[in-house]
Each structure stands twice: as structure tokens, then as C-alpha cells.
Amino acid sequence: MxxxxxLESFQGPLExxxxxxxxxxxxxxxxxxxxxxxxYLDYLNNLQEFNLDYASEFMxxxxxxxxxxxxxxLPQDDEIDEEDEGNKLVRRLKEYHLFxxxxxxxxxxxEKSCKMxxxxxxxxxxxxxxxxxxLDLELSQLITAYQKSINSISKKEEEEEGQRGVKSHLPDxxxxxIKIEDKIREIVRRLLETETGLSFKELINNRxxxxxxVxxxxxxxxxxxxxxxxxxxxxxxxxxxLSRVLAKN
Amino acid sequence: xxxxxxxxxIEALLFSTAExxxxxxxxxxxxISEIKLRKYLSSLAAEYKKEQHGVFLKEYxxxxxxxxxxxxxxxxxxMYNKKITRLSQAALExxxxxxxxxxVTRAEIEEIRGVKAEKTLLxxxxxxxxxxxxxxxxxxxxxxxxxxxxxxxxxxLENLSELPEVEEED
Numbered sequence: 001m002x003x004x005x006x007l008e009s010f011q012g013p014l015e016x017x018x019x020x021x022x023x024x025x026x027x028x029x030x031x032x033x034x035x036x037x038x039x040y041l042d043y044l045n046n047l048q049e050f051n052l053d054y055a056s057e058f059m060x061x062x063x064x065x066x067x068x069x070x071x072x073x074l075p076q077d078d079e080i081d082e083e084d085e086g087n088k089l090v091r092r093l094k095e096y097h098l099f100x101x102x103x104x105x106x107x108x109x110x111e112k113s114c115k116m117x118x119x120x121x122x123x124x125x126x127x128x129x130x131x132x133x134x135l136d137l138e139l140s141q142l143i144t145a146y147q148k149s150i151n152s153i154s155k156k157e158e159e160e161e162g163q164r165g166v167k168s169h170l171p172d173x174x175x176x177x178i179k180i181e182d183k184i185r186e187i188v189r190r191l192l193e194t195e196t197g198l199s200f201k202e203l204i205n206n207r208x209x210x211x212x213x214v215x216x217x218x219x220x221x222x223x224x225x226x227x228x229x230x231x232x233x234x235x236x237x238x239x240x241x242l243s244r245v246l247a248k249n
Numbered sequence: 250x251x252x253x254x255x256x257x258x259i260e261a262l263l264f265s266t267a268e269x270x271x272x273x274x275x276x277x278x279x280x281i282s283e284i285k286l287r288k289y290l291s292s293l294a295a296e297y298k299k300e301q302h303g304v305f306l307k308e309y310x311x312x313x314x315x316x317x318x319x320x321x322x323x324x325x326x327x328m329y330n331k332k333i334t335r336l337s338q339a340a341l342e343x344x345x346x347x348x349x350x351x352x353v354t355r356a357e358i359e360e361i362r363g364v365k366a367e368k369t370l371l372x373x374x375x376x377x378x379x380x381x382x383x384x385x386x387x388x389x390x391x392x393x394x395x396x397x398x399x400x401x402x403x404x405x406l407e408n409l410s411e412l413p414e415v416e417e418e419d
Contacts, residue, residue: 011339011364012364014363014364015363015364057363095361099342099346102349102412103338103341103342105413112319113402113405114333116307117316117322118307118314120267
């Protein structure tokens with residue numbers, strides 16, 4: 001059996017050695033490794049392209065093999081150290097072989113388990129039950145407050161236009177981009193600065209454009225959803241107060 | 250819930266979730282004793298075992314989840330028009346090393362396999378099969394890796410001791 005020589009087909013020098021052992025049907029030992037040294041070297045010699053990244057690793061094993069072979073040919077010295085390089089390579093190859101065997105077991109497990117399916121997770125269809133804990137008011141009340149602030153903006157705009165004496169029909173192109181992330185950071189920062197908490201009114205005070213109010217409103221909802229703040233209203237039409245929820249550790 | 254129809258209630262709970270539900274959770278939600286619950290679970294399991302069902306009750310470390318029976322896997326592949334992904338040989342060997350030798354460094358893995366392990370580790374990390382456990386107290390403080398719960402689930406193991414025992418020669 002001649003095999004096509006392609007470096008990519010071998011995951012490194014140990015794989016090559018392992019395949020040679022398998023092909024020659026030998027046990028892994030010093031003697032047997034010495035016997036396949038030629039085959040290993042042949043393989044290296046026959047390589048068309050030698051990837052330098054790999055080369056050193058293959059060469060290192062090659063020199064170890066040659067050393068083992070030399071020792072098996074030369075007359076033995078009784079004082080030989082059992083822990084020589086050869087034994088090291090044998091140990092490495094045995095360990096390599098062991099994990100090959102385990103990987104086959106894993107493959108079996110995988111083969112069985114990948115045939116069974118549980119349901120895909122679809123958590124989007126659930127609203128976190130914790131959300132209620134942090135919204136001590138009806139959403140409608142929050143919306144009322146929101147409406148009020150939007151209306152006050154409209155009033156401000158009308159007043160300003162009245163003062164100018166013309167009603168501009170041109171849309172206002174002053175665009176300032178406000179990101180929800182930034183607003184969330186601002187709210188969290190301001191909450192950290194106060195002991196008493198903040199009211200929705202304070203947050204949107206002196207805000208001149210709708211976009212910012214909308215973004216503020218969305219940020220509050222998002223923070224409540226993440227259970228980072230608590231939203232509370234003592235009486236109908238009273239201020240809506242925001243406070244921090246302390247992280248439970 | 251229909252009064253006292255526990256089997257149906259348990260079935261509804263199991264159907265509603267993708268994650269295994271623990272005995273504890275079920276007893277709390279259904280407000281029944283554990284003994285009762287276990288009795289119902291085993292009759293449910295027996296019911297699903299029958300051939301006319303395509304799902305079965307899978308126990309997983311004392312938690313339960315409904316899964317499709319293996320003999321219908323090709324149907325599900327057709328339905329999603331996808332082939333089930335299986336791990337590459339390199340990935341499996343690397344996982345085998347990590348499973349048995351954890352906590353293990355990348356260098357230790359490379360020493361055993363004789364090839365670089367960086368890419369394989371990245372892939373395994375992406376699948377959530379291995380994780381960084383911390384750093385080793387040696388020169389350079391290399392990262393040490395271990396297997397995850399997802400690893401157990403991928404191979405349908407309850408714990409690592411289900412892996413075959415190996416005798417390493419020294």
C-alpha cells in the first residue's frame with residue numbers, strides 16, 4: 001500500500017509516526033520505532049512542499065528516531081539510562097495513541113447524542129416577571145407624564161414662534177443625535193450622584209427637543225427592564241420618581 | 250390548570266422549556282410532593298417510550314427535558330435543511346486531552362498532539378465546549394483550559410466520570 005504523500009493529511013509528526021505504526025502493525029516500543037525510521041525519513045524526503053512551520057517538528061522526531069535506531073544497532077552498554085530520549089518518544093507516542101482511542105469513544109457519544117434534539121429556546125415570547133417589581137405604577141401613568149412633557153415642548157415652540165411673529169412652515173433641521181446608550185449612562189450617573197433619587201420631570205427639565213424626551217423615556221423603560229432602576233409614583237399625577245436598584249450579589 | 254391533572258401539567262411544563270427543568274422547580278410550580286412528582290414523571294416516561302411517540306423524557310442530572318427520539322433525526326435535519334455538525338478529528342482529540350487532563354495549558358496539549366492547538370482551541374471556545382479556568386502558577390502564567398457543561402451536553406454525558414477510565418503508563 002503506497003500512500004499519497006501530503007503533509008496536510010498528517011496532523012503533525014506524531015500522527016505520521018502513529019500511522020506508520022498502524023500500517024506496519026507493530027507495538028509501540030523502542031525496537032519497533034527503530035524499524036520504521038526509514039519509512040519516516042522516506043516520507044520526509046518525498047515531500048514536495050515542506051512547510052517550514054511544520055518542518056522543525058518533523059525533523060525533531062526524525063532525529064529522535066535516528067538516535068533510537070543507532071542505539072538499537074550499536075552494542076548495548078549495560079549502564080544505559082532507562083530514561084533516555086528513545087523511551088521519551090515511545091511514551092509520547094503511547095500517550096498520543098491513548099487520546100486517539102478516547103477520541104473514538106467521544107465520536108461514538110457524539111454520534112448518539114447529536115440525533116436527539118430538544119426544543120430551541122425562544123425567550124423573546126416571555127416578559128421578565130421581575131419587570132413589575134421595578135415599575136410601581138401603571139404604564140399608562142408613565143405615558144401620561146410623557147405626553148405632558150411633549151405637550152409642554154409644543155407650547156414652548158408655539159410661544160417662541162409667537163415671539164418671532166411668524167409661524168415657520170419650514171421644518172427645523174437642527175439635528176442632534178442622542179443615543180439611548182448615552183442617555184442610559186447619563187441617567188445612571190445622575191442617580192449615582194443623588195441620595196434621594198430623581199424624578200422624570202427633573203430628567204427632562206429644560207430639554208428643548210422631542211427627540212431627547214423620547215430617548216429619555218425609552219432609556220427609563222430599558223433601565224427598568226434590566227432591573228437597574230425602580231420607577232415609582234406615590235399618587236396619581238404626582239412626580240414619577242426613579243431610584244437605583246442595588247445589585248444583589 | 251385542570252384540577253389534579255398532574256400528568257398534563259408536567260407535560261405542559263416540559264414542553265414549554267428548552268432547558269432541563271429540575272425536580273425542585275417542578276415541585277414548586279406544581280405544588281406537589283417530590284414523591285408524587287417522581288411517580289408522575291416515570292409514568293410520563295413510560296408513555297413516551299411507546300412507539301407512537303416521537304419524543305422521549307430525557308433525564309439529565311436530576312433535571313428533565315423533552316427530546317426527539319434518535320430514530321427521527323433525519324426528519325429534523327430535513328425540516329431545518331441542515332446537517333448536524335460533527336466535530337473534526339483534531340477537535341475531538343484536543344477535547345479528549347482537555348477532558349482528561351484539565352486544567353491543562355495550550356503547551357501541554359501541543360506537546361501531546363505534536364501540532365499547534367491555537368486554532369482548535371478557538372473553535373472549541375466558540376462552540377462553548379471548553380473554557381479558560383484561570384492561569385497556571387508557572388513562568389508566564391499560561392491560561393489553563395477545562396471542559397464545560399456544554400461539553401457534557403454535546404456528548405450526552407451527565408458528568409466526566411462517564412468517560413472511560415484510562416490507565417496511563419508512566
